[in-house]
Amino acid sequence: xxxxxxxxxxxELAARVAAGIPAAYPFLHTQPxxxxxEDNTAAQHCLIGLGRNPNAAAVLLVGVGCExxxxxxxxxxxxxxxKPVHCVTLESAGDFERAVTEGRRxxxxxxxxxxxxxxxxxxxSSLTVAVKCGGSDxxxxxxxxxxxxxxxxxxIDRGASVVFSETTELIGAxxxxxxxxxxxTVRRTLLEAVHRAExxxxxxxxxxxxxxxxxxxIRGGLTxxxxxxxxxxxxxxxxxxxxxxxxxxxxxxxxxxxxxxPANVPxxxxxxxAAGATLLVFSxxxxxxxxxxxxxxxxxxxxxxxxxxxxxxxPRETDARRFFDIYAGTILEQSESLDHVAGRITAAxxxxxxxxxxxxxxxxxxxxxxWELLTHGPTV
Amino acid sequence: xxxxxxxxxxxCVAILAHCDDNVATLLADIPADGAVVDLVQQDLTHIGSIxxxxxxxxxxxxxxxxxxxxxxxxxxxxxxxxxxxxxxxGQHVHIQNVASARLGTxxxxxxxxxx
Numbered sequence: 001x002x003x004x005x006x007x008x009x010x011x012e013l014a015a016r017v018a019a020g021i022p023a024a025y026p027f028l029h030t031q032p033x034x035x036x037x038e039d040n041t042a043a044q045h046c047l048i049g050l051g052r053n054p055n056a057a058a059v060l061l062v063g064v065g066c067e068x069x070x071x072x073x074x075x076x077x078x079x080x081x082x083k084p085v086h087c088v089t090l091e092s093a094g095d096f097e098r099a100v101t102e103g104r105r106x107x108x109x110x111x112x113x114x115x116x117x118x119x120x121x122x123x124x125s126s127l128t129v130a131v132k133c134g135g136s137d138x139x140x141x142x143x144x145x146x147x148x149x150x151x152x153x154x155x156i157d158r159g160a161s162v163v164f165s166e167t168t169e170l171i172g173a174x175x176x177x178x179x180x181x182x183x184x185t186v187r188r189t190l191l192e193a194v195h196r197a198e199x200x201x202x203x204x205x206x207x208x209x210x211x212x213x214x215x216x217x218i219r220g221g222l223t224x225x226x227x228x229x230x231x232x233x234x235x236x237x238x239x240x241x242x243x244x245x246x247x248x249x250x251x252x253x254x255x256x257x258x259x260x261x262p263a264n265v266p267x268x269x270x271x272x273x274a275a276g277a278t279l280l281v282f283s284x285x286x287x288x289x290x291x292x293x294x295x296x297x298x299x300x301x302x303x304x305x306x307x308x309x310x311x312x313x314x315p316r317e318t319d320a321r322r323f324f325d326i327y328a329g330t331i332l333e334q335s336e337s338l339d340h341v342a343g344r345i346t347a348a349x350x351x352x353x354x355x356x357x358x359x360x361x362x363x364x365x366x367x368x369x370x371w372e373l374l375t376h377g378p379t380v
Numbered sequence: 381x382x383x384x385x386x387x388x389x390x391x392c393v394a395i396l397a398h399c400d401d402n403v404a405t406l407l408a409d410i411p412a413d414g415a416v417v418d419l420v421q422q423d424l425t426h427i428g429s430i431x432x433x434x435x436x437x438x439x440x441x442x443x444x445x446x447x448x449x450x451x452x453x454x455x456x457x458x459x460x461x462x463x464x465x466x467x468x469x470g471q472h473v474h475i476q477n478v479a480s481a482r483l484g485t486x487x488x489x490x491x492x493x494x495x
Contacts, residue, residue, distance in 0.1 A: 138405045138439045141456070142395055142422070172460070172482055201483060208483050221405065221439035223453075223473070224480040227460035286439075316438060332395075332407055334424055 001110055002056040002305070003103070004047060006063035006071050006089075007031050011370070013062045013096065017088070017103035023057075023114060024107050025304050029270075029371040032379065033068045039375040042248035044069045046373060049250060049274025051078035051085065054126075055305045057117060058084040058110040060103055065091025084110055119355060125159035125254060127353055130272040130280040130306070132166065133232045134265070134296045135289030136213075137220025137314060141231025143328040143341070144283040144313035150342035151281075151349065152237035152256070161254045163277055164236050166263040167197045168212055172226025173233040177258070182240045186258075189244035193260040212263075216287045220314075235283055247374045250275040265297035267374040273305040279352055280306050281345065284324070286314025293323050294365040301365040307358050309348050325359050392417045394442060396427060398457035403441040403473050405455075410436040414470070419444060432470040441473040453478050 003018040003026040005011050011028040018024040027050060031043045047069065051059040059078050063071050071087050079085040086106045093099035131148055133140055152162050170177065174194040181187035201208050213222045222228045242255035248271065251257035261271045272280065282295070289296040290312060302308055312321060315329035325348055330336035352358055394404035394417045404419055414433045420426050432442050441455070447467040452459045461478040471477075 138441070142397070142405060146422075172480075173458070176458075198482065212483075218475060221437070221441060221474070223441070223475055223478045224461040224482075226458075226480060226482055227455060230456045230458055230460060314439070338423075 001025070001058045001060065001107055001114060002027060002051060002053075003060045003062060003107070004051060005029065005031075006047070006061060006069050006074065007033060007067035009033075009064045009067070010062045010090075013064075013088075013090065013099055013103070016100045017060065017062060017107065021104065021107050021111065023111065027371060028369060029373055031067075031069065031373055033066075035068070035375055035379060036377050039377045040068050042246065042375075043373050044074060044248075046248040046270060046274040048074050048077045049248065049276065050270070050305065052081050053273050053276060053278065053305045055273075055278050056083070057114045058107075059086075060106060061085065061087040062099070062103060063087070063089040063091075065089040084113070123159060124155065127155070127279070128161040128163060128251075128275070128277045129155060129349060130163050130165075130268075130277040131235050131283070132164070132265075132268060132280060133169070133235060133283045133285075135284045135287055136217055136222060136228055136231065137285035137287055138222060138231070139220075139313040139315070139329065139332060140283055140285035141234055142313070143331040143338075144285070144311045145231060145234040147328050147331065147338050147341040147345055148235040148281055148283055148311060149237040150339060151345040152235065153239055154342070154346055155349070156237065156239045156255055159254065161251060161257060161276075162236070163251065163257040163259050163272060163275055165259040165261045165268055165271065166232070167193050167260050168201070168263050169225070169229050169232050170194050171198050171212075171229055172224070173229035176230075176233055177236070177241055180239070180241045180256075181244075182242050182255075186241055186244045189260075190241065190258055193244065193258075197262070216289055217285075220285055220287050235281075245275070247271040248274060261374060263297075264372075264374075265295070266300055266372050269298065269303045269306055270371055270373065273303055277306060279349060280308045281311060281349065282308050283311045284313065286312070286317040286320070290314065290317045290320040290323070293363065294360055300369040300371060302360055303371075307352050308360050309345070309352055309358055310360065311345065323359065391415070391429075392432070394419055394444075395422060395424075396420070396444060397422055397455055400454055400457045402443060402445045402447055402454045404444050405441055406432075406436055406438060409438045410434070410442070417442065417470070430470050433468075434472055436472040443467045443469050443471050443473050445469060447473075452481070
């Protein structure tokens, strides 16, 4: 059950309402009253998307009552899915403790209904999977990424949708994706997004090496961003690119989609969950990032709406294998074919989508979570 | 130059991701006194071998053809950068002799990027 603050001032209310209630997750975030225009629109769409995510059985919207975002619009859009949605504000409740009491009463009432929910078989067209790289080295492009790409092709052929992002890490490979664009609009949207990302780097005048590629990438053998991008794009498979959309939004047609977002993990997780993804396949090369037990690149651990299947490529990372659901380095050890590893990835995705917990979910990092939304404009 | 030699299980292997590539990715550490490296395709079919002269870490790239200064470095059948100095067959190909063709200038290719 998602407890969703309309703005960051309601984070304390959300945390208090959810405290100690099993299956209640307070999505604390950074939306202030200090953003303008497009950033507020994106945040509103994002919150709606999170509430609509199939992994949220019920949504309690909490607010102060004076936020920049429109709680009623958010509620109506989420309620259109048919799931239970309610809103509690300080303004309507009168004071803080009454708001907490009302919120907790509603959550407890929903708990029973949520506990009675049961799984039923659905077609793969109901599934949206996100794919990502992290801790990339040269083994990523030789093992994990192409194996994931084969699995992605299989999912799309069977009706599922797949979304990728990390716009910066398409620089050098965007022509390959543009050639796969299903429409001119998709092609243009993708290329403009990559161009903007490249311009943002250029205008700083700073040599991006040490950031893109990272020191870890460089240590692992990746020399340029183009090399990293060309290796990364392998995880998107070979099927046509059907849509390209902004962070906070969602694809309008099924199939392979691109979401415009920098390679910043917390924002990626939020964006994908808001776009309807209910699962992430995370391809890791190796090096020290692979040895982080939970997730690399995130300062807040994982998002319960988005279980993560972790894939490891580098055969040298023997100790880190215990943190990964899938080890793909067998391809480089010549003990398993790429197709066979792709089959294992497909099976892991289907099992996770059907309720099996991933390694990360079994051993979550219980850190205090505040989610940073993506913004482009000024904070005033 | 690539010479056709049968694969020996004790020898070092490097993967040539695409037939147009002029670099291959090492799946072994090359020691300081060098080694013969077997080149294989992505599906691990043997294609030939080269001599690597210097220490090169696992996962790094080595040239499978000589690459003149200013020429494209080709991997995955696409340009991944530009050579900032001449590169011999078997030499380590990395930030000390390659610059991005998209970001940064060729002069910054051998700059003080620490790693």
